[in-house]
Amino acid sequence: AMLLTGASLIEICKTQTRPGNATADATEINTQNLRVQAGGALAKHAQLVDALVSEANLNEDEKGLLLGLASRGLVLKHLLSAISGSGSEEQLKLMQSDGLTPSNIITMSDNSAKYGNPEAAARGYDHGLTKMLAVGQKADAGVIASVIRHRIEIEEKRTVVTTGAGTGAHERILELFDNAATHVSLLAGEYPADEAAWLVCTSYNRGVAHHRMRRYHEAMSMFQASSRLLPQACRADPTLSRMKGRVEEAVKTCANTGYIAVA
Structure with missing residues (x-):
């Protein structure tokens, strides 16, 4: 009941908060009260779950159900934090809580990005991807590809293409593309074709810019x-072979500082 109460109150808060401007309604008393009530409901939910989990006579299924409810509560707590415009460290701390699955962390990162905190989103995606690769289960190529794309998009939004040398922006983006190349290689047979095409064309067009x-x-x-x-x-996408000649020509033309067309 506390979880549903918190979730319902957060949904009301979301209608009064514009993505990308999480603090726009921070002075509105009604919204503040709703956030406080939602936070209180989630805190009571967490206390109740902790108390039930500590019971020694739970079987594995019952314990698993409670831990799932606990992780859902953390996701909602993070969403409330994102809507309220909390800082990156607070949001990241929630994403690093025990008991969260990689899927939970990626959902939280999505919410950080949606509500205007790219720093928390970027670090959350990194944490979620690392945890996903460390669990030892079969990797979900689609999810990994989506995280890689979101991570690059966030970095690109944080710095325009005209950013001067020496800021480290180019180096960070280049590192992300190099990491992407590793994942595409490891998951080549499963990597989504549209995501593979996005990586090739985006890196090429960034070179053109x-x-x-x-x-x-x-x-x-x-x-x-x-x-x-x-x-x-x-x-992943055989039609990308048509880019080979264009990329090779771009490398040659770049050396001669000639004109290069966008992909």
Whole structure:
């Protein structure tokens, strides 16, 4: 009952909070009261679940059910935190709570991104992906691909393509594409075709943008990243083979600082 109460109150709060501007209604007394009530309901839910889990006579199924309710409560607590505009550290701390599944963490990261905290979202996606790969179960290629794309999109939104050298922005994005190449290679037979195409075309087009701004070193590194992605990406989407000639030509043209077309 406490979980449903908290969830219902949060849904009302969501209708009064605009994504990307989590603090827009922070001064509205009614919304503040709803958030307090939701937080109280979730706190009581957590206390009750903890008390029940501590009972020694629970069987594994009963304990599993309670732990599932506990993780659901944490996801809602994080959502409330995101809606309220809490800082990155507070949101990340919730994402690092015991008992959360990789799916829980990715959902929480999605909510951080939706409600205007890209820093928490980025770190949450990293944590969720790391945990997903560490559990020893069969990897869900679709989920991994989605996380990789969201992670790159967040980094791109945090820094425009005209960002000057020396900020580390290019290096961070390049590292993400290099990590993506590793995952595409490991999951080449299962990696979604549309996600593979997105990686190749996005890295290539980012190289074009750098080239047009006469940042030839950054352009070359992105074209090379696209080139590294291509062989395995083609296994997911054979039509990407048509990009091979374009990428190779871009590398040559970049060296001569000529015109390069967008993919």
